Amino acid sequence: MKLINIALKDVKIVFRDKMALLILLAMPFILMTIMGMALGGLFSKGPELSKIDVAVVNYDDGKVSEDFIEEILKGDELSKLLNVKEMDKKRAMNLVRIGDISSVIIIPSDFTSQIMKNKSTEMKVYGDPGQEIRASIVRSITNAYTNKVSSVMVGVRTGWESLTKLGKKTNLTEIARYIPFMINEMIEKDVEDLVKIEEENTSQKESLSSMQYYAAGMSTMFVLFSAMFGADSILKERDDKTLARLLSSPMKKHSVLGGKLLGIFIIGILQFTAYITATKLIFNVNWGRSIIGLVLLPISTVLATTGMTIFFASIAKTRNAVGGISQIFIQSMSALGGSMFPTSLLPPWLRFFSNFTINKWSMDGFLSLMSGAGVISISKSIIVLLAIALVFFILGIWRFSYE
Amino acid sequence: MNIVEVKNLSKKYNSNLAVDNISFDVKEGEIFGLLGPNGAGKSTTISMLACLLEPTSGDAFIDEKSVRKDPMGVKKVIGLIPQDIALYPTLSAKENLHFWGKMYGLSGSVIKKRSREILEIVGLSERAKDRIDTYSGGMKRRINIAAGLIHRPKLIMLDEPTVGIDPQTRINILETVINLNKMGMTIIYTSHYMEEVEMLCNRIAIMNEGKIIAMGTKDELRMLVGGKDIIRIDATDIHPRTSETLDTIDDVDKIKIIKNQIEILSDYGRRVLSSVISKLNELDVKIDSVKVQEPDLESVFIHLTGKSLRE
Numbered sequence: 001m002k003l004i005n006i007a008l009k010d011v012k013i014v015f016r017d018k019m020a021l022l023i024l025l026a027m028p029f030i031l032m033t034i035m036g037m038a039l040g041g042l043f044s045k046g047p048e049l050s051k052i053d054v055a056v057v058n059y060d061d062g063k064v065s066e067d068f069i070e071e072i073l074k075g076d077e078l079s080k081l082l083n084v085k086e087m088d089k090k091r092a093m094n095l096v097r098i099g100d101i102s103s104v105i106i107i108p109s110d111f112t113s114q115i116m117k118n119k120s121t122e123m124k125v126y127g128d129p130g131q132e133i134r135a136s137i138v139r140s141i142t143n144a145y146t147n148k149v150s151s152v153m154v155g156v157r158t159g160w161e162s163l164t165k166l167g168k169k170t171n172l173t174e175i176a177r178y179i180p181f182m183i184n185e186m187i188e189k190d191v192e193d194l195v196k197i198e199e200e201n202t203s204q205k206e207s208l209s210s211m212q213y214y215a216a217g218m219s220t221m222f223v224l225f226s227a228m229f230g231a232d233s234i235l236k237e238r239d240d241k242t243l244a245r246l247l248s249s250p251m252k253k254h255s256v257l258g259g260k261l262l263g264i265f266i267i268g269i270l271q272f273t274a275y276i277t278a279t280k281l282i283f284n285v286n287w288g289r290s291i292i293g294l295v296l297l298p299i300s301t302v303l304a305t306t307g308m309t310i311f312f313a314s315i316a317k318t319r320n321a322v323g324g325i326s327q328i329f330i331q332s333m334s335a336l337g338g339s340m341f342p343t344s345l346l347p348p349w350l351r352f353f354s355n356f357t358i359n360k361w362s363m364d365g366f367l368s369l370m371s372g373a374g375v376i377s378i379s380k381s382i383i384v385l386l387a388i389a390l391v392f393f394i395l396g397i398w399r400f401s402y403e
Numbered sequence: 404m405n406i407v408e409v410k411n412l413s414k415k416y417n418s419n420l421a422v423d424n425i426s427f428d429v430k431e432g433e434i435f436g437l438l439g440p441n442g443a444g445k446s447t448t449i450s451m452l453a454c455l456l457e458p459t460s461g462d463a464f465i466d467e468k469s470v471r472k473d474p475m476g477v478k479k480v481i482g483l484i485p486q487d488i489a490l491y492p493t494l495s496a497k498e499n500l501h502f503w504g505k506m507y508g509l510s511g512s513v514i515k516k517r518s519r520e521i522l523e524i525v526g527l528s529e530r531a532k533d534r535i536d537t538y539s540g541g542m543k544r545r546i547n548i549a550a551g552l553i554h555r556p557k558l559i560m561l562d563e564p565t566v567g568i569d570p571q572t573r574i575n576i577l578e579t580v581i582n583l584n585k586m587g588m589t590i591i592y593t594s595h596y597m598e599e600v601e602m603l604c605n606r607i608a609i610m611n612e613g614k615i616i617a618m619g620t621k622d623e624l625r626m627l628v629g630g631k632d633i634i635r636i637d638a639t640d641i642h643p644r645t646s647e648t649l650d651t652i653d654d655v656d657k658i659k660i661i662k663n664q665i666e667i668l669s670d671y672g673r674r675v676l677s678s679v680i681s682k683l684n685e686l687d688v689k690i691d692s693v694k695v696q697e698p699d700l701e702s703v704f705i706h707l708t709g710k711s712l713r714e
Contacts, residue, residue: 005505009491016493241489245550248453248483249506250475 002251006259010233011266020229024271028222036211051083052134053101055092062112063180072145096126099377102134103127105142118153118176128377152182208370215285216366217339219275220359223268227305228326230264231312235319253402264309268302288369293378300385301362307392314399333357361385406431406558406589411461414447421447423613429591434584436604437593438700443610445593449562453483466557482556486563488543492536496527496546500553507554521549525579541572548579560591597700609704616707625698628706631656632672633696634679636665642686652678661709
């Protein structure tokens with residue numbers, strides 16, 4: 001109960017601080033509006049800012065499947081859209097289940113041999129229900145390819161039957177041996193058809209607007225600022241001796257700190273609630289359909305932020321230092337993590353570092369939810385955010401000095 | 404009955420011994436003073452008694468509870484009033500008192516009743532709903548004291564409450580302390596202002612460099628300088644026979660020469676002064692300054708340490 005009183009006192013103090021309110025509540029909306037409108041062109045090509053991750057499980061060691069993977073999926077055109085990884089079925093199914101990849105293409109062991117015998121065969125595609133749009137793109141590409149293969153096979157059979165009717169004796173198996181070559185020839189001429197399918201799909205799916213992107217980006221970034229205010233508030237208590245007074249009351253040290261951190265947590269949750277509600281009402285931003293996702297993702301983001309608060313308070317010796325350290329951390333995280341612009345604009349080596357930011361995982365989760373994904377698809381984001389929170393809490397509590 | 408018993412308490416920071424094996428008792432209902440210059444170890448002692456710092460060795464018992472073994476029990480019976488204004492400036496006096504009351508587990512109705520009483524005591528009832536950052540310095544000091552009283556502590560510890568304030572506010576605070584004591588509260592009062600401690604405290608411990616160098620009532624402490632006046636003369640070229648010559652003057656009881664300072668104890672300081680000066684002139688001692696001091700805690704401190712409380 002005392003812990004809650006400390007937290008509520010901090011919330012009250014923040015609500016009476018006009019500068020804090022300006023930064024925590026007004027600034028995000030101003031920036032969302034400016035950046036959402038100014039950088040709309042960046043999103044005009046389509047909402048998918050990142051490539052679609054696809055796993056291929058290839059049981060076949062023949063030429064047709066090899067050509068499909070190397071020439072088609074990893075070819076010049078589709079490599080702009082797809083990120084193809086070959087792996088075993090167990091791992092692929094596991095990754096699609098946790099939402100790490102959108103779909104799995106399974107090529108049977110007799111794929112090439114059946115085609116070369118001009119007999120029917122099929123590839124299977126499993127998609128993550130949470131990434132239905134991405135999965136449907138992969139399914140369309142695979143279908144388009146198999147349709148091409150079928151038409152070649154039908155053409156070969158029709159040709160062979162016609163020749164047989166005309167009395168020309170030819171061996172079907174002998175002709176079928178050339179099917180892989182014919183497929184390649186045909187696909188090479190019509191590869192645009194496969195890409196066109198992808199574009200059609202893209203235009204049909206729920207489109208992520210620049211306003212949606214920056215609603216998620218600025219919300220995450222400005223929730224991080226609550227860590228700066230929180231750390232400053234902890235050090236202010238220490239400087240003003242209210243911390244000493246609190247510690248001289250019948251409370252344990254960690255309860256006092258717990259109360260302070262609970263206050264930061266409540267402020268973060270109030271921020272997200274305000275951002276989501278206001279952007280929905282003012283800009284009609286669609287935050288997706290998953291209510292559970294929209295509850296769990298802000299909670300895990302705010303927990304990571306709360307952890308960062310105690311980390312800042314533990315490494316900064318003065319309140320001025322808190323301002324400096326927080327700004328460096330928050331601005332860097334926001335730039336690297338996608339709050340300011342899509343991470344796809346970063347060079348690959350720099351993109352690697354975005355994995356260590358709160359923004360990246362929070363943004364990934366929000367953008368997935370906005371694209372129609374469910375809570376299972378964002379489970380990885382939630383787990384990583386909770387892990388970040390844990391690391392910050394351990395480091396912060398270990399280093400924090402009450403004196 | 405003793406409400407505070409301090410036994411061989413020490414606090415060491417790395418190689419610096421901030422409090423060095425001190426022991427003292429405080430009786431229920433008295434005002435006990437800790438007098439000493441800045442850095443003497445007064446605040447460190449208070450911090451250990453308030454369970455903010457863990458002693459390096461020794462122990463202290465407040466209301467029979469050990470600060471080492473039962474800090475929660477100790478915290479319930481003490482009220483710490485720090486030197487700084489340890490309040491939330493954007494909250495009103497009422498909101499601050501409510502918050503601190505909650506920290507001691509008091510119910511809303513009890514806090515409401517006590518807040519009214521305490522605000523009356525410190526004379527701030529009219530400004531109860533105003534934010535602390537709109538208060539004058541003196542008002543802030545008074546509400547700072549009020550926040551330490553909300554849970555009706557048996558023992559109040561005031562750590563240098565009058566540093567950096569105007570004379571009128573100082574008088575208000577000293578009056579408040581006396582009133583609280585009259586209401587039955589035991590008080591430990593730390594200060595480097597000798598006059599305040601002399602005026603308020605029943606018993607006094609004088610601290611210097613982490614140690615208690617003297618302790619007792621005002622009269623007992625004065626007796627350390629024999630209850631006599633001190634003539635303090637700063638001089639140069641002090642003749643080797645100075646002490647011997649001054650000793651021939653009637654009513655001069657004791658002579659102490661430390662470097663360039665001659666200290667003479669006498670029951671009649673002002674009367675013997677002219678004889679002292681003429682004897683020094685005879686010895687060609689060059690006199691820089693002369694001061695006659697009636698016995699007070701300052702003279703006790705100087706007598707014991709050779710330096711002033713404010714050095």
